[in-house]
Amino acid sequence: MDNYNQVLSVLILLTSFMLMANKRIKSYIGTFRLQSALIALTAGIMGIRAAMAEGSIDVLVVSIIIIALKVIYIPNLLHKTFSGVEYKVEKDFFLNIPLLILICCGLVVFSYFSVSRVAGGSDGIMNAEVVNSISLVLIGLFFMISRRKAIGQIVGFLVIENGIFITAMFSTNGMPFIVDIGVFIDIITAVLIMGIIVFKINEKFDSIDINKLKNLRG
Amino acid sequence: MNSLTYNILQLTVMILVAPLINGIIRKVKAFTQKRKGAPLLQMYFDLFKLIKKNTVVSETSSWIFKAAPYVVITTALGAGLMVPSVTLVAPSGFMGDIILLVYLLALGRFFMMLAGLDTGSTFGGMGSSREAMISALMEPSILITLFTAGLAAGTTSIGGIMTKVKEMPAPLTQPVFIMFFLATLIIIIAETSRIPVDDPSTHLELTMVHEAMILEYSGRHLAMMELGASVKQLVFITLLVNICLPLDQLITISGIGAIVLSLLLYLVKVSAAAVLIAIIEVNTVKFRFFSVPNLAALSFILAFIGFLEYFVLWR
Numbered sequence: 414m415d416n417y418n419q420v421l422s423v424l425i426l427l428t429s430f431m432l433m434a435n436k437r438i439k440s441y442i443g444t445f446r447l448q449s450a451l452i453a454l455t456a457g458i459m460g461i462r463a464a465m466a467e468g469s470i471d472v473l474v475v476s477i478i479i480i481a482l483k484v485i486y487i488p489n490l491l492h493k494t495f496s497g498v499e500y501k502v503e504k505d506f507f508l509n510i511p512l513l514i515l516i517c518c519g520l521v522v523f524s525y526f527s528v529s530r531v532a533g534g535s536d537g538i539m540n541a542e543v544v545n546s547i548s549l550v551l552i553g554l555f556f557m558i559s560r561r562k563a564i565g566q567i568v569g570f571l572v573i574e575n576g577i578f579i580t581a582m583f584s585t586n587g588m589p590f591i592v593d594i595g596v597f598i599d600i601i602t603a604v605l606i607m608g609i610i611v612f613k614i615n616e617k618f619d620s621i622d623i624n625k626l627k628n629l630r631g
Numbered sequence: 632m633n634s635l636t637y638n639i640l641q642l643t644v645m646i647l648v649a650p651l652i653n654g655i656i657r658k659v660k661a662f663t664q665k666r667k668g669a670p671l672l673q674m675y676f677d678l679f680k681l682i683k684k685n686t687v688v689s690e691t692s693s694w695i696f697k698a699a700p701y702v703v704i705t706t707a708l709g710a711g712l713m714v715p716s717v718t719l720v721a722p723s724g725f726m727g728d729i730i731l732l733v734y735l736l737a738l739g740r741f742f743m744m745l746a747g748l749d750t751g752s753t754f755g756g757m758g759s760s761r762e763a764m765i766s767a768l769m770e771p772s773i774l775i776t777l778f779t780a781g782l783a784a785g786t787t788s789i790g791g792i793m794t795k796v797k798e799m800p801a802p803l804t805q806p807v808f809i810m811f812f813l814a815t816l817i818i819i820i821a822e823t824s825r826i827p828v829d830d831p832s833t834h835l836e837l838t839m840v841h842e843a844m845i846l847e848y849s850g851r852h853l854a855m856m857e858l859g860a861s862v863k864q865l866v867f868i869t870l871l872v873n874i875c876l877p878l879d880q881l882i883t884i885s886g887i888g889a890i891v892l893s894l895l896l897y898l899v900k901v902s903a904a905a906v907l908i909a910i911i912e913v914n915t916v917k918f919r920f921f922s923v924p925n926l927a928a929l930s931f932i933l934a935f936i937g938f939l940e941y942f943v944l945w946r
Binding site: 522 | 804805806809810813924925927928929932933935936939940942943944
């Protein structure tokens, strides 16, 4: 069982496809929670290996912070914010779901080809984990533009962040502790601000459809 | 001689085990609803009763109506012959490959749809049109899924794939086979009319697909249709368990004892898969019919990512 990194990276990619196929707010948040749990597991395994080999517990601490922040705190915060919003299912997409999933598949293929250009295409070795995590970033970006409602933007943002974190994790075996902490603080502020803004928008306009934000113009 | 033994063994296993799978699924569902449920062997009793009964054929129907049950059961058993339940007894010579398997099953389904249209009842026509849509959606994903396994094993013969997989260390820990497993699970649910796509235990005219097509059948013909459907289900489950979880390499003894042991292991694997399907069925609600494309797209993509992972990891 020495290929657990590959397996975990594929499963993380899989959760992003599940997210793309969903249209309920509850399952958006649940899938994000699952994805973060898988990322925490990956970081935890890496952390334990690092602690055994070098005696450094940085990565292990980071994985515990992920569990506290992304598996427990942020999903609960989103649940609390969106329990007051009256719609529970996303209805009108720009494109239908099968097409969205096929485009995501195209994104994965794209990142396979582009990464093979960058990282040693000549010797025929592609780091599958890095490819999968870069696709995760792209899919998160695409998720943001494919959903009309504000929850989609927030979850998409969080998926992008997950993707960047896991890319860094797989390509460097753990970034410096201070960098990770800085990123986490950024995330938590962003989600807090977005949550409050969404709440306010909902209060003012009775809807969180981003197309209606044009009404702010005088 | 070896080929003859294989064929007899395979046909016996397929016919005898297939109704048991339905029994297990119904039993698990009954337990989750705090009922005792019908006995495990209920479907065998049903089939015996149906065979003894008279067959009623509508006067307005043509020969297709009478031929369809025979085509359905023959194609299902023919497909069953290609998917070895015990890989220790190898089929000799050309026994068909992935493409033949998929299109044999498609032939049976085509005749089932024709028979649904043949009697001219509204339900039959409705069921046939829905079935046509589901099969058109699932066909690419079945092919891609099986080709992914074939690519990893380096052959398109199903017996060949199963023997190749035995040499790999724990296939279910390889990304390719994880994707294969998930995609096949979705395919089983859609192909054998399980809950998110179709409800096998209801005759509600708004939702039924498979039941609507065979609504006009009775007696021996109905028994053949039912057995054909359950053999088809067993074919897909066998594909799933024998490719993802080959245990035959663990058997060290040889001869008749090895085959018996392998059959027992096969029964355990198949029952576990049936329990898994029942759990999925209990935990989901039936989809709107126009949400089925999402499921098909998802299984297609899962298989396709497995395909890509193969090129990245093993090339």
